[in-house]
Amino acid sequence: MESRIREELDNKWGIKLPKGRFSMEGKYVFFYTGDDLLLSGTRGLHIGSMESDGLRPTIDACQLATKGFVDVDEKEAKTWMCGLDLRKKASGDYVLIKFGPYVLGPGKPRGDWILNNLPKNRRLPLHSMG
């Protein structure tokens, strides 16, 4: 499993993880770089989830990405960060929305849209759209 996840992250988005161990909790994938200290506990960063169409990286894994981006302007960035879909064409399982230096998370291309699944606790309030 480890090498397949590493390969997918690297090939699709240029995410190169350091030395460490993967673990699964249901469909959720975690990556941990520390020592083995205790038997229980949630180890490491939640980096993605295994979906029917492949691995979907989390917004936090996306911060390590070097490719697979769709660049957006400020208005689109705010729309995206409010949790709304973007009217924009793209291809691939998941693309990464990028505004300037900031990677705003993964989106799912569908037709003329990129679908948003930003977690609620990572969204701007709706009035931020101006």
Add this chain to the structure above:
Amino acid sequence: MNEKLASYHKELLGDEFALFEEWMKKPLRKAVRVNPVRASVEEFRGELDKMGAKQIPWCPEGFWVDDKPWGATIPYLLGYYYIQEAASMLPPEALSPGKEDNVLDIAAAPGSKSSQLAPRCKTLVANEPNPDRRKVLFANINRCGIMNCIITGYDGTRFPRAQFDKILVDAPCSNIGTARKDPSVLNEWTPRMAEGMVGLQKKLLRTAFSLLKPKGTLVYSTCTSSVEENENVVLDLMKDGSAKLEKIDLKIKSRPGRLDGTKNCMRVYPWDNDTEFFFVAKIAKK
């Protein structure tokens, strides 16, 4: 401010009680800490300038910023900085872990100090028994992109046997220090409330100390002013002679501990540095 709180602090602070009254009414100065997992201070300098950032002397990544809602920005939501009160940056700075250290934060939620410690150490165990608070801790650790952290949910007074190089005990307390953020504490606080915390604080500190490797270091901290919750708790641990208080060398104006044998403890008063109240003790295992 209720009468019991006022009379306790008149006795504690003497001539400085007027300052206490004055400063408890002042709103807290906003501060952030740059998350080095996402960007160095230099890489984030442009954003810091827009935030009106001024360096906090005791934390290289800490900055006072303009009074604006910094929790609703793209860099915040991506984990580039953590909104954290300036004095609460002290305990991790005092603990100062190294790259090979395994560290325990025994009362970790919401995660400000954990996220400050993790980038500096090998492994961080961030413990929080309350499930709702643990969810917030998990969210903050992930937002900061931290990969070397284990989040656990033990009762801190019954933490399983393990050995750590460094431990932070940022103990639950009666929270006088937070009055500038939440003035309701000024009406609710009683000496009995403070005394009610002492049993838990002593147990937590003793358990944590038992998990420390020989020659290891522990920091005990609270955001409250009472001697019962601070110096008395530290002295209780020191009774058997295996703990030694160490001097804390940070660039901040502070007062020594109030009781004999606690002069190396650090008391931080709001009017000295425009912060919350804080108490920090650095303890070495012989």
